[in-house]
Amino acid sequence: MSDDVTGEVTRAARPGGSKRVLHQPSIKDIAKLARVSHPTVSRALQYSPLVNAKTAEKIRKIAEESGYRASAVARGLVTRQTRTIGLVVTTVADPFTSEVVSGIEQTANDHGYSVFLADSNADPEREKRVVQSFAERRVDGIIVTSSRVGALYLPMLSQMRVPIILVNDQHPGAFVHSVMICNLEGAQAVATHLAGLGHRRIAYLGDEFGYQSDAERFAGYRAALDAARIRFAPELVVHGDGKPEAAMRAMDTLLALRNPPTAVCCYNDMSALGAMRSIRLHGLRVPEDISVAGFDDLFIAAYTQPPLTTVRQPMRRMGQLAMEHLLMLISGEESAVKIKVQSELIVRESTARVKLPEPRARQALKGKRKQ
Amino acid sequence: MSDDVTGEVTRAARPGGSKRVLHQPSIKDIAKLARVSHPTVSRALQYSPLVNAKTAEKIRKIAEESGYRASAVARGLVTRQTRTIGLVVTTVADPFTSEVVSGIEQTANDHGYSVFLADSNADPEREKRVVQSFAERRVDGIIVTSSRVGALYLPMLSQMRVPIILVNDQHPGAFVHSVMICNLEGAQAVATHLAGLGHRRIAYLGDEFGYQSDAERFAGYRAALDAARIRFAPELVVHGDGKPEAAMRAMDTLLALRNPPTAVCCYNDMSALGAMRSIRLHGLRVPEDISVAGFDDLFIAAYTQPPLTTVRQPMRRMGQLAMEHLLMLISGEESAVKIKVQSELIVRESTARVKLPEPRARQALKGKRKQ
DNA sequence: TTGTAGGCGTTATCAT
DNA sequence: ATGATAACGCCTACAA
Numbered sequence: 001m002s003d004d005v006t007g008e009v010t011r012a013a014r015p016g017g018s019k020r021v022l023h024q025p026s027i028k029d030i031a032k033l034a035r036v037s038h039p040t041v042s043r044a045l046q047y048s049p050l051v052n053a054k055t056a057e058k059i060r061k062i063a064e065e066s067g068y069r070a071s072a073v074a075r076g077l078v079t080r081q082t083r084t085i086g087l088v089v090t091t092v093a094d095p096f097t098s099e100v101v102s103g104i105e106q107t108a109n110d111h112g113y114s115v116f117l118a119d120s121n122a123d124p125e126r127e128k129r130v131v132q133s134f135a136e137r138r139v140d141g142i143i144v145t146s147s148r149v150g151a152l153y154l155p156m157l158s159q160m161r162v163p164i165i166l167v168n169d170q171h172p173g174a175f176v177h178s179v180m181i182c183n184l185e186g187a188q189a190v191a192t193h194l195a196g197l198g199h200r201r202i203a204y205l206g207d208e209f210g211y212q213s214d215a216e217r218f219a220g221y222r223a224a225l226d227a228a229r230i231r232f233a234p235e236l237v238v239h240g241d242g243k244p245e246a247a248m249r250a251m252d253t254l255l256a257l258r259n260p261p262t263a264v265c266c267y268n269d270m271s272a273l274g275a276m277r278s279i280r281l282h283g284l285r286v287p288e289d290i291s292v293a294g295f296d297d298l299f300i301a302a303y304t305q306p307p308l309t310t311v312r313q314p315m316r317r318m319g320q321l322a323m324e325h326l327l328m329l330i331s332g333e334e335s336a337v338k339i340k341v342q343s344e345l346i347v348r349e350s351t352a353r354v355k356l357p358e359p360r361a362r363q364a365l366k367g368k369r370k371q
Numbered sequence: 372m373s374d375d376v377t378g379e380v381t382r383a384a385r386p387g388g389s390k391r392v393l394h395q396p397s398i399k400d401i402a403k404l405a406r407v408s409h410p411t412v413s414r415a416l417q418y419s420p421l422v423n424a425k426t427a428e429k430i431r432k433i434a435e436e437s438g439y440r441a442s443a444v445a446r447g448l449v450t451r452q453t454r455t456i457g458l459v460v461t462t463v464a465d466p467f468t469s470e471v472v473s474g475i476e477q478t479a480n481d482h483g484y485s486v487f488l489a490d491s492n493a494d495p496e497r498e499k500r501v502v503q504s505f506a507e508r509r510v511d512g513i514i515v516t517s518s519r520v521g522a523l524y525l526p527m528l529s530q531m532r533v534p535i536i537l538v539n540d541q542h543p544g545a546f547v548h549s550v551m552i553c554n555l556e557g558a559q560a561v562a563t564h565l566a567g568l569g570h571r572r573i574a575y576l577g578d579e580f581g582y583q584s585d586a587e588r589f590a591g592y593r594a595a596l597d598a599a600r601i602r603f604a605p606e607l608v609v610h611g612d613g614k615p616e617a618a619m620r621a622m623d624t625l626l627a628l629r630n631p632p633t634a635v636c637c638y639n640d641m642s643a644l645g646a647m648r649s650i651r652l653h654g655l656r657v658p659e660d661i662s663v664a665g666f667d668d669l670f671i672a673a674y675t676q677p678p679l680t681t682v683r684q685p686m687r688r689m690g691q692l693a694m695e696h697l698l699m700l701i702s703g704e705e706s707a708v709k710i711k712v713q714s715e716l717i718v719r720e721s722t723a724r725v726k727l728p729e730p731r732a733r734q735a736l737k738g739k740r741k742q
Numbered sequence: 743t744t745g746t747a748g749g750c751g752t753t754a755t756c757a758t
Numbered sequence: 759a760t761g762a763t764a765a766c767g768c769c770t771a772c773a774a
Contacts, residue, residue, distance in 0.1 A: 023451075024509075024532060026767055037745045042769060052743060067530060072507040073447045074767035077750045080394075082444060084508075087488075093473040093670075093687070095466060102464040105490045109497070114504055117458075117488040119476045126480070133485055136443040137455075138395075159438060161395060244674050273674040280676065299464075303615050303644040305651060305676035316464070397751055408761045413753060423759060445751035448766045 025068045033066065034059045045070060076138065084114045085326060086134035088144045090122045095298045096268070096315060100145050100167055103319025111327055113140070120147075128156065135160050141326045143167060146213075163329035165322045170211045177329065179322045179339045183213050186311035186343035187220025187265065188227075190293045193309070193345060194263045195228035198354040199291065203236040203261035205250050205271055214267055217295065221265050236261050240271050247274030248281075255282050262290060262354050269294035269301050272308055276350070287352035297346050306349035313343055396439045404437065405430045416441060447509065455485045456697060457505035459515045461493045466669045467639070467686060471516050471538055474690025482698055484511070491518075499527065506531050512697045514538060517584075534700035536693050541582045548700065550693045550710045554584050557682035557714035558591025558636065559598075561664045564680070564716060565634045566599035569725040570662065574607040574632035576621050576642055585638055588666065592636050607632050611642050618645030619652075626653050633661060633725050640665035640672050643679055647721070658723035668717050677720035684714055 031038040036055060043051045044059035051059075062068075076082040085108060089097050101117070108115045116137060118130035127147070134142060142157065145167040157164050166178040194202050204221045207214035218237070225232055238253050240246035247266065251274065254261055266272040272294030276286050286292050286306060294301060297312035318341055328335050402409040407426060414422045415430035422430075433439075447453040456479060460468050472488070479486045487508060489501035498518070505513055513528065516538040528535050537549040565573050575592045578585035589608070596603055609624050611617035618637065622645065625632055637643040643665030647657050657663050657677060665672060668683035689712055699706050 027769095028767080038767090039746085039769075040744060043744090046769095050743065055743090069503065069506045071448075071509055071767055072504075073444050073453060073509050074750090075769075076444045077442075077448055077752085077767080078769045080750075084487075091473060092463065092476065093466075093470045095464075095469075098466075098469040099464045101488070102462060102490055105463065105488055106492065109489065109501065109504075114487050114489070114508060116455075116485050117472070117476055118480065118485070119473055121477065130480065132440065133443075133480075135440045137485060138442055138444050273671070276676070277674055300644070300671055303648055303675075305647070399751080409751085410753075410762085411760060414760090417753095421759065426759085442751055445766090446753070448751080448768090449753045451766075 024071075025066050027068075027070065030059065030063050030066065030068050033062050042070075080138075082138050082140055083112055084116060084137065084139045085323075086116045086118065086131070086137070086139040086142045088118050088120055088127060088130055088134075088142065088147065090120055090146060092117065092119050095270075095300070096296055096313075097145055099299075099315035100319040100322075103316035104143060104323045105319075106316075107320045107323035107327075111323075113323075113327075131156060131160070140330050141165070143322050143326060144169075146170065163326060165326045165329070167318060167322050168213060170213060177325065177337050179318050179325065179341065181213075181313045181318070182340055182343050183216035184220040184223065186295060186313075186345070187217035188224045189220075189343070189345040190265050190295070190309070190311055191221045191224030192227065193347065194265065194291060194293065194351060195224060195230060197263070197291065197351060199261075199263040200230055200354070201233070201236065201259065201261040201263070202230065203238065203254050203264045205247060205254070205264050205266045205275055206237065206239045207267040207271075208241045209239050217265075217267060240267065240274065242268055243270050244274030244277065247271035248278040251275040251278035252282075255279070255284075260290075263351065264290065264292050266292065266294050269296045269298045269308060269310055272301075272310070272350070273304065276304065286350050288355065291351040291354075293351055297344075301346070302348070304350070309348045309351040310346050311343045312346050314341060317341065395442075396437050398439075398441065401430065401434050401437065401439050404433050413441075451509075453509050453511055454483055455487060455508065455510045456694075457487045457489065457502070457508070457510040457513045459489050459491055459498060459501055459505075459513065459518065461491055461517060463488065463490050466641075466671070467667055467684075468516055470669075470686035471690040471693075474687035475514060475694045476690075477687075478691045478694035478698075482694075484694075484698075502527060502531070511701050512536070514693050514697060515540075517541065534697060536697050536700070538689060538693050539584060541584060548696065548708050550689050550696065550712065552584075552684045552689070553711055553714050554587035555591040555594065557666060557684075557716070558588035559595045560591075560714070560716040561666070561680070561682055562592045562595030562636050563598065564718065565636065565662060565664065565722060566595060566601060568634070568662065568722060570632075570634040571601055571725070572604070572607065572630065572632040572634070573601065574609065574625050574635045576618060576625070576635050576637045576646055577608065577610045578638040578642075579612045580610050588636075588638060611638065611645065613639055614641050615645030615648065618642035619649040622646040622649035623653075626650070626655075631661075634722065635661065635663050637663065637665050640667045640669045640679060640681055643672075643681070643721070644675065647675065657721050659726070662722040662725075664722055668715075672717070673719070675721070680719045680722040681717050682714045683717050685712060688712065 027038045027041050031041045040051060041059055044056040087104060092098050092101060105115050120127035120130060141162050142164045166176055168180055169178045191202060204218055206218055235257060238250040240250040264275055266275055272292050275292050279286055279290055284290055294308050294310035297310045301308040301310050321339055398409045398412050402412045411422060412430055415427040458475060463469050463472060476486050491498035491501060512533050513535045537547050539551055540549045562573060575589055577589055606628060609621040611621040635646055637646055643663050646663050650657055650661055655661055665679050665681035668681045672679040672681050692710055
């Protein structure tokens, strides 16, 4: 035990007092106690109408009293259905992911399913291993959230004989079932909001390059710019990695520009956190000097200073949808392949009307104004 | 499908092209292909020395090629070990919990264990249900994090024949194995830090009343006050519920005091978030007017404005410890019951030297000063 | 309405 | 070094 840890010397008394671990009663034990055959017990416990009401009652009472719990593993062996699903995430320790996971778990539970959680840690090797372990565990279905290595092991996934759903997939393949947010529309909404506030120099602080959702959000940003007749300025596009640290550096770059932006659309709320920090460290204020917008509407977005304007993703609901959809596929129903859910612009206080340009700058602009 | 959701009409092509779901090869299929008996296949796949190196090699190749994956459910049935553990959390969608979960999952995975995640949503009924489902699934062990309903179903837990570990338990029973943070020392450290900054009116913004960790942190706060010879003022103790909303209201109460505090020790970072928001809404500044400290050192603590002074809990490490400990119990080793892990004070910018009292107030104080 | 027999896919225990 | 056989605990025929 290392030195950051202390173990008390106290020993645990075995609950129940006995050292011997008695093993769980089996269906046969119950049958013996109830003086019936074990199939009868099985039927009684499943409320089959084929069993006499009184004996059924008696059996259930005995089962209850002896703390009998039918073994899901034995049942799974014979029914070839485990009523479990495998859930692969890049990391649970991420506010977005954990909301989705929560929605999935809740729904699964409501339908009698248990979920195996596997954290791939964005490591392809690990991701492969966990998917294999899911295969061995004979899960009835698999959900993968915001996988970045999807392309790598998608063939492997499809080799498995179970339905698979991707949530916010980053490498959409044609045949894959998925639940996604309307990235384009969401990003377009924020950018339009910013343009409506009079901003003309609007930056896009993206995710690592090459991912689907980043591409779509960027497209939304471009679309909004076009609609507002704002000329696209390539130097206003920078990339982070979806986390605050990298976003800070990206924002630093923007602020070092000769003509820095007056507003920034961030790939997500985490990036916005980093952007705001960078801005403050440069002695500027949000939103007075620069407006900042995020994406996701994480729980904390309402508690940043200033509270963050962002695009809400119904994360928990997306998890729920993914699970419900998976349940359908498991029960053999065909259904839509791509489920898209609506996003919603949430305006808080991190975005504001653009400051009037400095007198000199205004002069300079005058000549160029088109309308 | 409700109207926030769109389903594309595109249909998924079955991966592999075939509609029929072929079922997975069993060990007997492999045996047939390799012209050996199935036990031999079993041995070969487990690298048993009892099997001829060449045949073993051949068997493994065949298994590999046919995509054979041994069924963990069948194995579990005969070995009476599922190599799964059950993990109960009140909600995964909480930055503290999800870090712990991540640590647990990682460690479990490294040891060939899979984890069933169950979100009780702080609902005792639900919590009961998931624990029962764990029993049916024949998990080898159970970990429960920061349960608030522990007392309710602890008897039920101990009825199960598997080892159980509690992480940051709120109702410590004598016999329970647990991993906990040094709450008292941590809280004492922040409060001492605040006193060292010259604060005399230090408030404690706690969790809901009646929980173990809250009580311990409060005790730490008291101890620090005593050590600094600050008289305890009951009106400076308020309660939230560990979340920002309630903390805001609690902070409102403190600010309404005739003589409000100059510093606040919050039960956790989430509460600190709410406290800071309340303070800003009152037109005051952190830390110039009031110092605020949290507890946990969530990821976001470094990105609040100002960055939050707090007490770090090694959350992921705690998860790891819990899992390692559980593994020991599973393998029959006796070991320490209570594992305590050290916390660490992280000083950032939300705490500062106390403002000098107003001249008049200073006057008034003068007479009372003891030393 | 109930009981008997068989099998799900493994591992374990014997023989050989 | 390998194979036959019997569990593990349940469910599903089918028979009674």
